[in-house]
Amino acid sequence: MENRQQEFVTHITPREEDFSQWYTDVILKTDLVDYAPVKGCMVIKPYGYGIWENIQRELDTRFKATGHKNAYFPLFIPETLLRKEAEHVEGFAPEVAWVTRGGSEELAEPLVVRPTSETIICAMYAKWIQSYRDLPVLYNQWCNVVRWEKSTRPFLRTSEFLWQEGHTVHATEEEAQEETLKMLGVYKEFAENVLAIPVVTGQKTEKEKFAGALKTYTMEAMMQDGKALQAGTSHNLGQHFSKVFDIQFLDRDGQLKYGWQTSWGVSTRLIGAIIMVHGDERGLVLPPKVAPIQVIIVPIAIHKEGVVDKAREVYQKIAAAGIRVELDDRDTQSPGWKFNEWELKGVPLRLEIGPRDIENNQVVLVRRDNFEKKFVPMDNMIQAIQDLLVEVHDGVYQKALKMRENYTSVARDFDEFKEIMKEKEGFVKAMWCGARECEDNIKAETGATSRCIPFEQEHLADNCVYCGKPAKHMVYFAKAY
Amino acid sequence: MENRQQEFVTHITPREEDFSQWYTDVILKTDLVDYAPVKGCMVIKPYGYGIWENIQRELDTRFKATGHKNAYFPLFIPETLLRKEAEHVEGFAPEVAWVTRGGSEELAEPLVVRPTSETIICAMYAKWIQSYRDLPVLYNQWCNVVRWEKSTRPFLRTSEFLWQEGHTVHATEEEAQEETLKMLGVYKEFAENVLAIPVVTGQKTEKEKFAGALKTYTMEAMMQDGKALQAGTSHNLGQHFSKVFDIQFLDRDGQLKYGWQTSWGVSTRLIGAIIMVHGDERGLVLPPKVAPIQVIIVPIAIHKEGVVDKAREVYQKIAAAGIRVELDDRDTQSPGWKFNEWELKGVPLRLEIGPRDIENNQVVLVRRDNFEKKFVPMDNMIQAIQDLLVEVHDGVYQKALKMRENYTSVARDFDEFKEIMKEKEGFVKAMWCGARECEDNIKAETGATSRCIPFEQEHLADNCVYCGKPAKHMVYFAKAY
Numbered sequence: 001m002e003n004r005q006q007e008f009v010t011h012i013t014p015r016e017e018d019f020s021q022w023y024t025d026v027i028l029k030t031d032l033v034d035y036a037p038v039k040g041c042m043v044i045k046p047y048g049y050g051i052w053e054n055i056q057r058e059l060d061t062r063f064k065a066t067g068h069k070n071a072y073f074p075l076f077i078p079e080t081l082l083r084k085e086a087e088h089v090e091g092f093a094p095e096v097a098w099v100t101r102g103g104s105e106e107l108a109e110p111l112v113v114r115p116t117s118e119t120i121i122c123a124m125y126a127k128w129i130q131s132y133r134d135l136p137v138l139y140n141q142w143c144n145v146v147r148w149e150k151s152t153r154p155f156l157r158t159s160e161f162l163w164q165e166g167h168t169v170h171a172t173e174e175e176a177q178e179e180t181l182k183m184l185g186v187y188k189e190f191a192e193n194v195l196a197i198p199v200v201t202g203q204k205t206e207k208e209k210f211a212g213a214l215k216t217y218t219m220e221a222m223m224q225d226g227k228a229l230q231a232g233t234s235h236n237l238g239q240h241f242s243k244v245f246d247i248q249f250l251d252r253d254g255q256l257k258y259g260w261q262t263s264w265g266v267s268t269r270l271i272g273a274i275i276m277v278h279g280d281e282r283g284l285v286l287p288p289k290v291a292p293i294q295v296i297i298v299p300i301a302i303h304k305e306g307v308v309d310k311a312r313e314v315y316q317k318i319a320a321a322g323i324r325v326e327l328d329d330r331d332t333q334s335p336g337w338k339f340n341e342w343e344l345k346g347v348p349l350r351l352e353i354g355p356r357d358i359e360n361n362q363v364v365l366v367r368r369d370n371f372e373k374k375f376v377p378m379d380n381m382i383q384a385i386q387d388l389l390v391e392v393h394d395g396v397y398q399k400a401l402k403m404r405e406n407y408t409s410v411a412r413d414f415d416e417f418k419e420i421m422k423e424k425e426g427f428v429k430a431m432w433c434g435a436r437e438c439e440d441n442i443k444a445e446t447g448a449t450s451r452c453i454p455f456e457q458e459h460l461a462d463n464c465v466y467c468g469k470p471a472k473h474m475v476y477f478a479k480a481y
Numbered sequence: 482m483e484n485r486q487q488e489f490v491t492h493i494t495p496r497e498e499d500f501s502q503w504y505t506d507v508i509l510k511t512d513l514v515d516y517a518p519v520k521g522c523m524v525i526k527p528y529g530y531g532i533w534e535n536i537q538r539e540l541d542t543r544f545k546a547t548g549h550k551n552a553y554f555p556l557f558i559p560e561t562l563l564r565k566e567a568e569h570v571e572g573f574a575p576e577v578a579w580v581t582r583g584g585s586e587e588l589a590e591p592l593v594v595r596p597t598s599e600t601i602i603c604a605m606y607a608k609w610i611q612s613y614r615d616l617p618v619l620y621n622q623w624c625n626v627v628r629w630e631k632s633t634r635p636f637l638r639t640s641e642f643l644w645q646e647g648h649t650v651h652a653t654e655e656e657a658q659e660e661t662l663k664m665l666g667v668y669k670e671f672a673e674n675v676l677a678i679p680v681v682t683g684q685k686t687e688k689e690k691f692a693g694a695l696k697t698y699t700m701e702a703m704m705q706d707g708k709a710l711q712a713g714t715s716h717n718l719g720q721h722f723s724k725v726f727d728i729q730f731l732d733r734d735g736q737l738k739y740g741w742q743t744s745w746g747v748s749t750r751l752i753g754a755i756i757m758v759h760g761d762e763r764g765l766v767l768p769p770k771v772a773p774i775q776v777i778i779v780p781i782a783i784h785k786e787g788v789v790d791k792a793r794e795v796y797q798k799i800a801a802a803g804i805r806v807e808l809d810d811r812d813t814q815s816p817g818w819k820f821n822e823w824e825l826k827g828v829p830l831r832l833e834i835g836p837r838d839i840e841n842n843q844v845v846l847v848r849r850d851n852f853e854k855k856f857v858p859m860d861n862m863i864q865a866i867q868d869l870l871v872e873v874h875d876g877v878y879q880k881a882l883k884m885r886e887n888y889t890s891v892a893r894d895f896d897e898f899k900e901i902m903k904e905k906e907g908f909v910k911a912m913w914c915g916a917r918e919c920e921d922n923i924k925a926e927t928g929a930t931s932r933c934i935p936f937e938q939e940h941l942a943d944n945c946v947y948c949g950k951p952a953k954h955m956v957y958f959a960k961a962y
Contacts, residue, residue: 037562069531071530074641075625076627097583103577113580
């Protein structure tokens with residue numbers, strides 16, 4: 001028994017040894033995902049897709065509560081549409097997949113497999129929007145998108161991925177800006193309260209903004225290897241697209257005006273963030289609100305009379321309370337083996353029940369995040385589980401916050417900056433003059449890119465960390481996925 | 482006022498005059514869908530997508546209750562995979578979209594945009610399945626698929642559509658057959674109890690079965706123009722795919738065996754069925770269980786004191802009961818105009834509330850299907866709405882059943898068959914010898930195809946309706962979408 005447990009655990013490469021290999025071990029061994037026989041594509045297996053379904057449900061509820069409706073736009077975009085917005089096509093053309101043949105015919109005009117849907121959606125909006133009465137348009141779509149990536153990793157960067165993209169049109173610049181920030185706020189609240197991932201929010205620099213946007217806002221999360229991950233973006237598109245797609249409306253004042261637009265999205269990349277923020281030496285640690293299984297029941301001494309029956313009774317009670325629960329009643333594996341397996345899979349709570357527990361009319365609850373064990377009277381079981389799920393959420397959030405704080409440094413000059421990036425990585429807060437050249441040089445010399453100009457500004461120094469000219473903003477820099 | 486109502490209603494072509502134009506008028510004027518700037522593709526607008534979300538939720542619950550889990554497989558399938566199963570590639574190759582370029586590179590091997598996912602899923606199953614302990618595999622995916630169609634109609638046949646495809650693997654032939662029929666049963670129960678569409682279920686002939694299947698089962702619905710619509714199919718794939726993809730497992734008896742497979746799917750085509758089965762001269766009639774709006778509140782004398790407040794209060798109560806309700810409090814349109822609009826959009830129940838109703842502490846409820854009006858005391862409102870939604874469901878189901886019965890005829894000889902297809906169309910029940918040639922000839926001479934060999938067989942005659950040789954089965958024939 002002990003040997004098997006030992007063997008089981010050592011399947012995962014330690015994080016300190018090779019974080020990238022740890023990530024690969026975890027995603028494959030927990031059945032989240034598998035590599036597809038198509039370059040750069042992944043198969044999302046049921047355990048991984050279950051996380052995505054929970055993410056979808058939580059976000060979709062929030063989108064609807066803020067007045068958005070779902071729609072569905074075509075997968076294919078005619079080349080001419082993609083080419084309408086100059087910056088947009090420049091940003092996306094190098095990484096799109098092209099459909100050039102339908103059935104046995106060569107297409108007169110090649111089609112792009114959507115890398116994002118601004119262009120096809122704007123073409124429709126131009127048709128639908130005539131009057132201020134048609135505004136705001138607040139639509140979202142859940143779909144797959146394709147970006148022909150050279151170097152890929154499951155969840156983090158794949159040629160095809162799943163996401164949602166919100167696309168809105170407003171009568172005024174102010175409303176569009178308000179929407180852009182509102183949805184970034186929805187993302188932040190979701191990341192923190194559902195995924196238990198603390199995020200820094202702020203604006204992207206000109207260099208890092210979305211191709212075609214006026215302003216891009218982002219939420220950035222810190223991973224356990226000191227690298228940042230862009231976890232969601234919200235774009236104020238201004239009138240860039242409405243002018244080239246001719247989205248005009250007759251306003252209250254009788255004037256014909258161009259609409260003000262936003263777009264915003266998060267993707268299956270969030271699953272990568274969950275893994276890299278919360279995982280530990282035993283595998284996944286899933287935040288309870290998106291865990292496909294919140295409670296796993298492992299019967300002890302399963303062959304003893306009454307144990308399986310009691311375990312099933314407990315299962316029924318927990319399931320009836322709306323908690324996502326499973327019973328591992330396999331008689332081919334020992335409890336110890338099962339403990340390992342479900343720890344590997346990151347189930348937030350383990351419930352053990354054996355002959356002695358039945359005698360004492362209790363169950364044993366063990367937290368995945370800190371392995372704390374609690375003996376709970378049967379009559380109080382549901383409440384105890386609900387409380388513990390909240391505690392696990394808070395526990396992993398606090399742990400992630402502490403990790404990020406440890407990975408957040410201040411650089412007052414460029415030597416300090418380089419030192420941090422060499423020794424420790426993580427976020428570096430530093431002052432910046434606003435010049436693209438300094439961003440480029442910082443990247444070339446340290447590998448760090450500007451992640452965002454955070455809303456919460458601090459005055460660390462008067463001058464740019466790179467060039468020494470007067471500083472405009474404090475910026476978060478980091479190496480990033 | 483009267484004039485405006487008149488004008489509004491006449492926007493729709495009468496069904497009797499031109500059913501196809503009626504369909505087009507209805508889908509466009511109710512904002513279900515729009516044509517996309519890509520040949521054969523559609524945009525599903527929020528009102529149409531709302532129906533699809535309800536279909537998804539209802540079906541997904543049923544799939545999970547029968548032990549299935551969702552997963553996600555790649556959009557792209559390498560050409561070599563598609564070519565592995567001979568019948569399958571022959572059936573699908575002529576209608577696939579080909580990706581030949583990624584970024585600026587020509588691909589070494591062209592990729593097919595999935596027309597269905599058997600091949601890519603089988604490639605993964607071959608990797609995942611080793612032992613009888615891995616079986617059954619019961620996976621489903623919700624996704625988009627592409628079939629390069631020459632002639633398209635929104636919802637009924639489009640180059641891209643949304644669907645679900647279940648793909649299962651079993652240890653025995655019996656289990657696979659059981660699964661195939663179980664899922665057809667789930668579809669039938671769903672069609673009747675959720676969509677209020679009666680369906681005939683049975684087996685497809687060899688000619689009409691899915692490319693690569695051993696046996697295909699189908700549910701067939703009758704539209705108001707006398708044409709049938711294949712509304713969902715469930716395939717017993719036998720070992721056709723497992724043998725070419727090498728899906729083998731070590732069985733309990735120590736033998737290496739090929740898995741037995743099924744696949745089954747329904748699509749956004751179901752929305753087309755809803756429209757063509759239930760719609761009437763005023764527009765859509767939506768079955769309550771999938772209607773995006775189940776109750777529309779129209780305040781009467783909206784400018785009178787207290788009316789809007791009361792309408793809002795009523796709205797809150799109904800929404801709190803979990804009923805999908807909207808309040809039309811626009812002051813730019815008359816109640817009559819609103820009645821027309823919401824009838825056009827097929828909302829199952831209209832709730833009117835005006836000064837006199839407030840005085841009498843009542844609301845007025847009007848059914849969309851038969852325009853019956855009921856005065857209901859405020860205290861009993863929720864119960865009355867819930868009861869009426871059930872009654873509307875039953876009402877539209879019975880109406881559809883009667884329509885189908887009127888469109889179901891028996892042909893004992895081929896003259897009778899031709900006469901029915903000329904005069905009336907609809908389903909023709911007739912005996913068949915089992916020969917492909919007779920099917921081909923019947924189609925050539927009448928336009929009718931064999932829809933299915935129904936489970937409920939009747940002995941109408943001894944001989945084939947076409948060739949006169951001994952009959953093997955009773956078959957449903959019809960012209961079909």
